[in-house]
Amino acid sequence: MKQLDLVIAGFGGQGILSAGKLLAYAGMLEGKHVSWLPSYGPEMRGGTANCSIVISDEPIGSPIIDYPNALIAMNGPSLEKFEKKIVKGGFIITNSSLVEGRSMRTDVEFIGVPATEMASDMGNLTYANIIILGKLLGKTGIVKKESFEAALKKVLPEKKHYMIPDEMKALVMGHDI
Amino acid sequence: MATVFKRPHALKEKELHYCPGCTHGIIHRLIAEVIDELDIEGITVGVSPVGCAYNNYEYFNCDMVQAAHGRAPAVATGIKRVNPDNYVFTYQGDGDLAAIGTAEIVHAAARGEKITTVFVNNAIYGMTSGQMAPTTLLGQVTTTSPYGRKAEIHGFPINVCELLSTLEGAAYVERTSVHDVKNIKKTKAAIKKAFEVQKAKKGFSIVEVLSTCPTNWGINPIDSLKWLEENMLPHYPLGVFKGKDLEV
Amino acid sequence: MAEKLLMKGNEVIAEAALRAGCRHYFGYPITPQTEVAHYMAKVMPKVNGTFIQAESEVAAINMVYGAAAAGARVLTSSSSPGVSLKQEGISYIAGAELPAVLVNIVRCGPGLGGIQAAQCDYFQACKGGGHGDYKNIVLAPSSVQELYELTVHAFNLADKYRMLAMILGDGMLGQMMEAVEFKDKEEIYSADKDWACTGTKMQRESNDITSIYIQPEVLEGLNRKLQAKYRQVEQNEAMVETYNCDNAEIIVTAYGTVARIIKNVIKMAENEGIRVGLIRPITLYPFPAAAYEKYAETPEAFLSVELSAGQMVEDVRLAVNGKCPVHFYGRTGGVIPSQIEILNEIKKILNK
Numbered sequence: 001m002k003q004l005d006l007v008i009a010g011f012g013g014q015g016i017l018s019a020g021k022l023l024a025y026a027g028m029l030e031g032k033h034v035s036w037l038p039s040y041g042p043e044m045r046g047g048t049a050n051c052s053i054v055i056s057d058e059p060i061g062s063p064i065i066d067y068p069n070a071l072i073a074m075n076g077p078s079l080e081k082f083e084k085k086i087v088k089g090g091f092i093i094t095n096s097s098l099v100e101g102r103s104m105r106t107d108v109e110f111i112g113v114p115a116t117e118m119a120s121d122m123g124n125l126t127y128a129n130i131i132i133l134g135k136l137l138g139k140t141g142i143v144k145k146e147s148f149e150a151a152l153k154k155v156l157p158e159k160k161h162y163m164i165p166d167e168m169k170a171l172v173m174g175h176d177i
Numbered sequence: 178m179a180t181v182f183k184r185p186h187a188l189k190e191k192e193l194h195y196c197p198g199c200t201h202g203i204i205h206r207l208i209a210e211v212i213d214e215l216d217i218e219g220i221t222v223g224v225s226p227v228g229c230a231y232n233n234y235e236y237f238n239c240d241m242v243q244a245a246h247g248r249a250p251a252v253a254t255g256i257k258r259v260n261p262d263n264y265v266f267t268y269q270g271d272g273d274l275a276a277i278g279t280a281e282i283v284h285a286a287a288r289g290e291k292i293t294t295v296f297v298n299n300a301i302y303g304m305t306s307g308q309m310a311p312t313t314l315l316g317q318v319t320t321t322s323p324y325g326r327k328a329e330i331h332g333f334p335i336n337v338c339e340l341l342s343t344l345e346g347a348a349y350v351e352r353t354s355v356h357d358v359k360n361i362k363k364t365k366a367a368i369k370k371a372f373e374v375q376k377a378k379k380g381f382s383i384v385e386v387l388s389t390c391p392t393n394w395g396i397n398p399i400d401s402l403k404w405l406e407e408n409m410l411p412h413y414p415l416g417v418f419k420g421k422d423l424e425v
Numbered sequence: 426m427a428e429k430l431l432m433k434g435n436e437v438i439a440e441a442a443l444r445a446g447c448r449h450y451f452g453y454p455i456t457p458q459t460e461v462a463h464y465m466a467k468v469m470p471k472v473n474g475t476f477i478q479a480e481s482e483v484a485a486i487n488m489v490y491g492a493a494a495a496g497a498r499v500l501t502s503s504s505s506p507g508v509s510l511k512q513e514g515i516s517y518i519a520g521a522e523l524p525a526v527l528v529n530i531v532r533c534g535p536g537l538g539g540i541q542a543a544q545c546d547y548f549q550a551c552k553g554g555g556h557g558d559y560k561n562i563v564l565a566p567s568s569v570q571e572l573y574e575l576t577v578h579a580f581n582l583a584d585k586y587r588m589l590a591m592i593l594g595d596g597m598l599g600q601m602m603e604a605v606e607f608k609d610k611e612e613i614y615s616a617d618k619d620w621a622c623t624g625t626k627m628q629r630e631s632n633d634i635t636s637i638y639i640q641p642e643v644l645e646g647l648n649r650k651l652q653a654k655y656r657q658v659e660q661n662e663a664m665v666e667t668y669n670c671d672n673a674e675i676i677v678t679a680y681g682t683v684a685r686i687i688k689n690v691i692k693m694a695e696n697e698g699i700r701v702g703l704i705r706p707i708t709l710y711p712f713p714a715a716a717y718e719k720y721a722e723t724p725e726a727f728l729s730v731e732l733s734a735g736q737m738v739e740d741v742r743l744a745v746n747g748k749c750p751v752h753f754y755g756r757t758g759g760v761i762p763s764q765i766e767i768l769n770e771i772k773k774i775l776n777k
Contacts, residue, residue: 040596063685222623241622242491245517252490255487
């Protein structure tokens with residue numbers, strides 16, 4: 001994949017912004033050009049969050065994504081809000097534990113991952129976002145798993161590094177599904 | 178022959194521009210004498226206000242920064258934070274400090290900013306020609322209260338020392354007057370104490386000095402001193418409001 | 426070069442200021458720039474610096490005035506309504522010729538407006554804002570890396586010219602994360618601040634910092650001196666990026682984040698066989714007029730795209746000086762124009 005134009009969206013507290021940040025960091029560590037643009041302000045306070053991540057082999061023009069080629073929808077409203085924007089031939093990954101039904105779009109690939117259930121089986125619901133990212137990595141190869149692990153080390157404060165093995169386990173689960 | 182009276186070193190050899198009978202000159206001299214006695218001229222930075230004393234940077238021999246109207250405590254904060262070993266003082270009138278600069282003085286005091294403010298209260302705006310000040314007394318005639326200050330229209334005068342003394346960051350708060358020799362001496366002692374409080378890093382210090390404005394009061398200089406005594410003292414009692422027992 | 430870091434624009438501003446030797450920050454909370462303050466609040470106590478959350482923007486800019494008068498490198502940051510409040514202090518800083526750096530992460534107005542990205546403070550930043558004949562140096566970064574470089578540059582320019590240097594960004598730039606690569610060591614313009622009020626130490630005459638001059642001739646003297654300095658700045662410090670301008674059918678001009686949208690538009694236009702160029706002013710004051718003069722007769726038209734109702738376009742028209750039609754397209758209120766709507770505007774102008 002030459003350029004990923006990804007929107008990640010969901011409820012506040014689902015780790016939307018941090019998932020995007022990890023992904024962008026991993027891309028940067030591979031020497032790619034990256035940008036991460038969050039929604040901010042009233043939208044944020046309404047309980048929804050989204051961010052736009054561009055990972056590219058070439059310098060990035062606008063960090064604003066008019067034409068996403070990928071969407072991660074962690075809840076129903078996010079799917080509804082963003083599915084219209086996905087370019088033909090793009091794909092949507094949803095957290096099928098929380099998103100009922102499928103996309104209205106027939107010209108994009110639709111992938112459901114029961115991320116919340118899987119995370120629950122792992123004993124930690126907060127890993128749902130990582131499981132979904134795992135699927136994104138498995139599908140696109142946009143960054144390597146090793147880069148993701150390196151990003152975790154950079155992004156997480158030292159005292160949380162004990163979580164990295166579990167985070168990686170979650171990533172691999174999503175990756176291999 | 179012994180010299181018994183001379184210009185303090187901290188004052189420049191420059192003629193003051195103040196009106197005849199105005200007490201700004203006395204207060205300038207007191208500050209300069211204190212700077213001399215503490216031997217701190219070389220490490221003192223003063224902040225000039227907007228008002229009659231706007232250009233008093235021309236009179237002091239220490240470094241001086243001229244501030245926007247009411248902002249002297251904020252400017253002094255910036256100066257002090259950069260060079261904490263400097264003595265930093267502001268010189269402000271009643272319009273500057275108690276009207277447009279109310280937020281700045283209250284918060285500098287609340288932060289316990291280690292600066293000293295000399296607050297000259299003559300109950301009127303001087304430079305802009307005699308308008309009502311926040312400290313104008315009830316009944317007092319000014320160009321913007323031509324029928325006398327009325328509580329129901331203009332509200333009440335602000336007692337700055339009483340107000341600031343409620344703040345924990347204010348370490349030393351005293352009100353003095355310069356209407357006679359005894360009180361002039363007390364004013365000097367108060368300013369000195371305020372600088373010493375700053376040196377001891379105890380917090381914010383302020384001396385409110387009751388002062389005259391013969392020109393805008395429309396009273397001759399001698400009678401102005403009497404007017405101050407008879408009219409201002411009852412409303413603005415003298416004394417230490419905070420830090421009486423402060424050891425410095 | 427050190428390793429690349431992924432950082433938020435606002436945090437990079439703070440880090441850049443620290444790297445430029447700034448140890449004094451005064452500010453007041455306002456969205457969308459608060460991360461600058463958060464970062465400073467964390468770091469300043471560790472480096473023996475000052476962080477004060479002031480009681481108002483008015484107080485904050487006057488603390489800046491004081492700290493600059495005392496010779497320090499000093500920063501304040503805010504967003505549009507807050508910068509309006511700072512205008513008094515900015516004018517005094519200009520009058521007293523003090524070096525200081527101010528960041529405006531612009532949001533949409535007027536009034537309390539909204540908190541989304543905008544460029545509606547161009548006039549305020551470049552054409553005065555406060556009272557009096559004065560100028561601020563205004564820098565308009567368009568990436569996080571540039572935020573870093575231009576913030577350091579701003580401190581150097583401020584010291585070099587004893588002026589206020591302003592970073593004019595927007596909420597997007599402040600909130601976004603990109604890779605940033607810090608230098609191991611910054612180039613610091615070393616200014617002999619012999620005018621600063623640090624105490625005479627009884628070894629020199631007193632220094633007075635002031636902006637009041639009651640004598641008209643004396644004040645005119647100051648104004649002449651300021652204007653001569655501004656001409657110097659105009660001559661020496663203009664910065665601009667030109668992209669694809671040779672043989673362009675239309676030259677779009679935009680600054681900051683909007684210029685990045687234009688780069689995407691240029692690609693889209695290329696696919697349709699339309700040659701679009703870009704002039705991106707990096708300094709808004711001094712305005713890089715020479716770049717417009719150079720290309721004034723190249724394209725069929727110029728188009729200024731702004732997140733405003735049309736502000737920079739006036740400077741573009743002055744620079745193009747009637748040699749070519751200058752069009753304008755802007756969105757306001759925090760609305761960001763899409764690539765396709767800009768492309769459509771280009772086609773409309775070119776009758777394609």
